[in-house]
Amino acid sequence: MDVSALPIFSLLFLLISPPWLIHAQQPYVGKATTACDIADNSASVLGYTCNGLKTTCQAYLTFRSQSPYNTVFSISQLLNSVPSQVSQINSVSENSTIEPDKLVIVPVNCSCTGGEYYQSNTSYIVEPDDTYFTIANNTFESLSTCQALQSQNSVLATNLSTGDKISVPLRCACPTKNQSDDGVKYLLSYLVAQNQDVSSISAMFGVDNTSTLEANELSSDSTIYFFTTLLIPLQTPPTYSQTLAPPPPPPSPPPPPFSLSSNNSSKKTWVYVVVSVVGVGLLLVIGGIVFCIFIRRKNKKKKQASASVITSQSFEAIEKPEGKNKVEEEESAEFLESIAVIAQSLKVYTFEELKSATDNFSPSCWIKGSVYRGTIKGDFAAIKKMDGDVSQEISVLNKISHFNLICLSGVCFHDGHWYLVYEYANNGPLSDWIYHDNIDKRILSWTQRIQIAFDVATGLNYIHNYTSPPYVHKDLKTTNVLLDSELRAKIANFGLARSADGQEGEFALTRHIVGTKGYMAPEYLENGFISTKLDVYAFGVLLLEILTGKEVSALYGGVNGHLSDVLSPVIHEETGKEKLGEFMDPSLEESYPAELAVFVAGIADSCIKNDPSARPGMAEIVQSLSRIMTTSLNWEKSKTVSGYHSFT
Numbered sequence: 001m002d003v004s005a006l007p008i009f010s011l012l013f014l015l016i017s018p019p020w021l022i023h024a025q026q027p028y029v030g031k032a033t034t035a036c037d038i039a040d041n042s043a044s045v046l047g048y049t050c051n052g053l054k055t056t057c058q059a060y061l062t063f064r065s066q067s068p069y070n071t072v073f074s075i076s077q078l079l080n081s082v083p084s085q086v087s088q089i090n091s092v093s094e095n096s097t098i099e100p101d102k103l104v105i106v107p108v109n110c111s112c113t114g115g116e117y118y119q120s121n122t123s124y125i126v127e128p129d130d131t132y133f134t135i136a137n138n139t140f141e142s143l144s145t146c147q148a149l150q151s152q153n154s155v156l157a158t159n160l161s162t163g164d165k166i167s168v169p170l171r172c173a174c175p176t177k178n179q180s181d182d183g184v185k186y187l188l189s190y191l192v193a194q195n196q197d198v199s200s201i202s203a204m205f206g207v208d209n210t211s212t213l214e215a216n217e218l219s220s221d222s223t224i225y226f227f228t229t230l231l232i233p234l235q236t237p238p239t240y241s242q243t244l245a246p247p248p249p250p251p252s253p254p255p256p257p258f259s260l261s262s263n264n265s266s267k268k269t270w271v272y273v274v275v276s277v278v279g280v281g282l283l284l285v286i287g288g289i290v291f292c293i294f295i296r297r298k299n300k301k302k303k304q305a306s307a308s309v310i311t312s313q314s315f316e317a318i319e320k321p322e323g324k325n326k327v328e329e330e331e332s333a334e335f336l337e338s339i340a341v342i343a344q345s346l347k348v349y350t351f352e353e354l355k356s357a358t359d360n361f362s363p364s365c366w367i368k369g370s371v372y373r374g375t376i377k378g379d380f381a382a383i384k385k386m387d388g389d390v391s392q393e394i395s396v397l398n399k400i401s402h403f404n405l406i407c408l409s410g411v412c413f414h415d416g417h418w419y420l421v422y423e424y425a426n427n428g429p430l431s432d433w434i435y436h437d438n439i440d441k442r443i444l445s446w447t448q449r450i451q452i453a454f455d456v457a458t459g460l461n462y463i464h465n466y467t468s469p470p471y472v473h474k475d476l477k478t479t480n481v482l483l484d485s486e487l488r489a490k491i492a493n494f495g496l497a498r499s500a501d502g503q504e505g506e507f508a509l510t511r512h513i514v515g516t517k518g519y520m521a522p523e524y525l526e527n528g529f530i531s532t533k534l535d536v537y538a539f540g541v542l543l544l545e546i547l548t549g550k551e552v553s554a555l556y557g558g559v560n561g562h563l564s565d566v567l568s569p570v571i572h573e574e575t576g577k578e579k580l581g582e583f584m585d586p587s588l589e590e591s592y593p594a595e596l597a598v599f600v601a602g603i604a605d606s607c608i609k610n611d612p613s614a615r616p617g618m619a620e621i622v623q624s625l626s627r628i629m630t631t632s633l634n635w636e637k638s639k640t641v642s643g644y645h646s647f648t
Contacts (some may be wrong), residue, residue, distance in 0.1 A: 015016060015626035026051075026173055028216040029145070029228050036133055036146040036157070036606075036616070044171075045147040046439070047064055047117030048231070059110035059120065059172040060188040060238055061143055069139075072096050077144070079494075080122035081106045091240040103243040110172035117192070119148075119169035126164040129465075138627070141191055142227045143170045151452070158613070169588055170476060171229050179215065179629045194226045194543035194631050195593075195638075205232050205242050206270040208579060218232030225595050226631070232562040258367035266522045300641035347410035347421075354383055354419055358452050372375055373555035374425065381409065390418045396494045398465050406492040425482035425490060435549055446592035447632045448487055449546045453490035454625040456481055460539060464532040476538035477516050478545060479551075500532050523612050531562055539621070540607025549585030567605045571598060593635045596628055 026048040040174070061079060061195045069075050072094050076083040080325075080640060081162065085107045098104060108120035124135060124265055131145040136636070140501040150157055153166045175184045198218065202209040209269075213220065215231045223232060232238075233464045357374030358365045365372045370385040370491060399410035412419040430452065433442045444452070476494040513520075513528060514515040521537035523529045541552055555566055581595055583601070603624055609615050 024177075025176060025215050026231055028218050028222070028224065030173075030225060030231065036082050036150065045145045046151055047119050047148055048171060049208070050112035050116060050118055052118070052176050053180055054174045057107055057110050057113040057174035058237075059107040059174065060186060060234075061120070061170060061172065062188065062191050062243075063104045063106055063141060063143070064106055064193075065100055066141075066190065067100070067104045070098050072098070072099065075104055075106065078122065078124075078140075079106050080109065080120065081108055089237070089240065090243075105238050105240070105243065107237075108170065108172060110174055110175075110187075117148075117169070120172045122170060124168050126160055126162055126166060128162050130162075131160060133618050134623045135336055135618060137227060138169060138623050140170070143189065143191070144168050144230060145171075145519075147531075156555045163382070175230055175233065177442070179211075179233055182211070182233075183235045184211070186234040186237060188232040188234055188238055189229045191583045192224055192228050192230055192595075193227045196226070198222070198224060198230070199231060199539050201232065205234065205238060207232055207234065223595075225599070227599075227627075239387060284487050297637065299346055338397075338594065345612070346394075346408070349410050349412040349421060351414035351419070354421075357381065358383060364460055367428075368567055369644065376421070380426070382422040382424045383419045384422065385415070386418045386420060389435065390420065390495070391493045391495065393420070393493075396471060396497045400463060402459055402462045402469070403456045404488075404490055405462065406490045422492070423490075425492075426485040426489060427483035428482060429479045430481040430489065431478035433483065434545055435551055443587045444487070446588060447597075447629075447635075448638050450596075450625065450629050450632050451486065452481070452489040453543055453546055453600070454622070456491060456542065457618055457621045457625050459491045460532075461537050461622045463497075464500070464535065464618050470532060471497050472500045472532055473497050473538075474530075474537050475511050475515055475519075476535055476542060476543060477519050477521045481542070498530055500530060518556060521612065522610055529612075531612060531616070533615050536607050536618060536621070537612075539618070540604045540615075543604040543607065547584060547597065547604065549587055562610070563608050564605055567601050570601050571605055581639035593632065596632060596635070599624075600628060 011593075022584065027044045029044050056267075063069070063075055063079060065075070071079050071091060072083050072087045073088075075081075075098070076086045080503060083094050086104070087096065087103050087106060090098075092098070110118050110120050112118055124139070126135070130139075132149040134143045134145045136142065136149055146157075147170045148171075149166065151561070152169055155161075155166060165391065171189050173187045173189075175187060179187075181390050188205070190205075198216075199209045202212045210600060211233050212218075212230070213222070215233045218224070353360065353376070354374065356370045356377050361372055361454055365374065367382065368371055370387075372379045372383045374383045392406065394411065401407070406425070407423040408420060409423060411419040412421070433444055435447075460473065460476070461618070463473065471494075473491060473494065475493060480491065480493040482492050484490065516523070519541050521534045521539040524534050541563065543557060545552060547563065548566075566583075570583045580597060581590060584590070584597060603616075603621060606614075606616050
């Protein structure tokens with residue numbers, strides 16, 4: 001082709017190009033960033049479309065200082081910018097350390113990659129516990145998305161490993177023809193903070209509010225969400241002074257302490273790993289003893305489960321099996337002694353000690369079902385009388401230790417019955433608190449609910465990712481979440497817990513479907529498939545109960561199909577802001593941050609996906625809830641601002 005003809009062809013291209021290619025602005029990403037399985041770019045999750053006059057341009061990002069990215073050099077390196085330019089535009093020296101949560105302007109070169117999306121490219125080395133979701137939303141503060149990361153990297157989300165080097169497309173754009181005609185020379189990708197709206201952000205940079213709305217294809221009544229990017233059209237480069245008026249949100253306090261130790265790393269402060277003093281060989285011996293002793297007891301049970309689904313009742317009294325014989329009791333006693341020898345942290349109580357602790361199991365000490373409150377050495381304890389095979393619960397609880405898991409402190413065997421001694425949770429099960437029609441009229445605030453959800457997620461994350469082998473609880477529900485004196489949550493009742501070690505192992509499938517109706521994942525009900533995603537599904541249901549104040553049976557009663565139908569009006573429909581009041585627990589009396597409520601509802605929705613591979617892992621959920629918890633604490637301090645719970 002004659003090179004001299006190229007300008008003619010370029011002109012012809014402009015003449016025949018559709019109007020949107022020249023004039024269109026960029027769609028606001030909104031809540032789509034939380035749905036990693038959705039790659040539809042109608043909300044720009046894959047990047048801003050190449051619709052500007054230029055294929056490359058100067059653009060700007062904003063980033064809030066956070067450790068370890070709290071120096072000019074570390075922020076520049078993370079976002080692939082030039083340190084001297086970052087220091088100059090922010091009026092600091094190149095070796096400066098920037099105070100936490102301070103807004104930093106970062107100049108970048110924005111290019112039209114592959115002729116499809118604008119982006120500024122950087123790279124990142126995957127660290128332990130990282131996922132595409134946490135990399136995009138936590139490390140890069142939503143300057144990228146999990147969808148864009150998955151699209152532009154060959155490593156599958158499930159195969160992401162520590163040390164992998166991945167490409168990170170940062171969200172940026174170049175002005176369109178309309179914007180250029182209006183004098184716009186730069187676009188700034190601004191990270192929306194809590195309690196900000198389009199008008200306040202526009203005023204911050206001295207930009208006409210209408211221009212910002214048009215740049216993001218928003219209307220005057222549109223809602224924007226924190227942890228999302230908003231394009232700000234600028235006629236001149238942004239300045240340091242613009243980040244000071246109005247001032248950014250106050251520095252976030254650290255999340256509430258999740259552990260009793262301060263020596264763990266920043267990413268694992270809530271993890272407690274009690275290292276067993278027992279070798280693997282001894283554990284196998286005990287496993288053999290347990291199997292041999294209790295297989296006979298199980299064959300002698302008076303009743304067997306005949307239905308395909310059995311509803312577990314964690315606090316219901318169990319009928320005492322008849323026909324106990326002396327030999328069986330002696331074998332159980334031997335098993336108990338062997339546990340005492342091996343598990344040095346597990347105390348063996350005499351029956352007389354438990355009688356003394358409970359005033360001879362007095363009705364005044366009765367809690368519920370077969371559980372009694374006892375006093376042992378001046379401290380309260382929960383003493384649960386059980387029949388049948390308790391080896392699974394003893395084995396699991398003796399291997400794990402975490403603040404958000406109920407602690408088993410001792411055992412007793414007497415007259416054919418087991419007595420398990422647990423730490424005492426003063427405020428009882430979550431089920432006594434969460435339902436808005438509870439008899440005692442107990443009410444949990446928004447922040448208390450998020451703290452409880454975070455505690456439960458942290459406990460599940462521990463057994464899924466920090467125990468060897470990993471475990472699946474299999475019976476998460478409100479009656480199996482106990483609250484201590486400070487309303488901190490502890491997961492209880494590990495009687496159904498199973499190992500999730502190896503998807504091709506003996507525990508991958510089961511024909512014995514046991515659990516609680518409404519909380520069981522479809523793949524488990526239909527095929528008996530066991531994985532950690534069972535607990536994720538149940539957590540989504542529990543999160544839904546926490547938000548709505550309704551029991552799972554009532555939630556199912558309100559829909560004909562799937563529980564996601566309950567969430568759809570809030571998170572998928574344009575009228576979500578009007579529907580939120582109908583969705584949330586009325587006992588909250590609308591005293592909650594609406595943006596956060598919608599975000600948490602989105603987490604619940606992702607947890608109850610029919611496809612287990614589409615559900616997030618507990619590590620991702622913990623990361624999200626940690627930020628929500630911190631933001632909720634900030635909101636609680638400033639909730640005197642009138643009408644904050646409103647979308648408008």
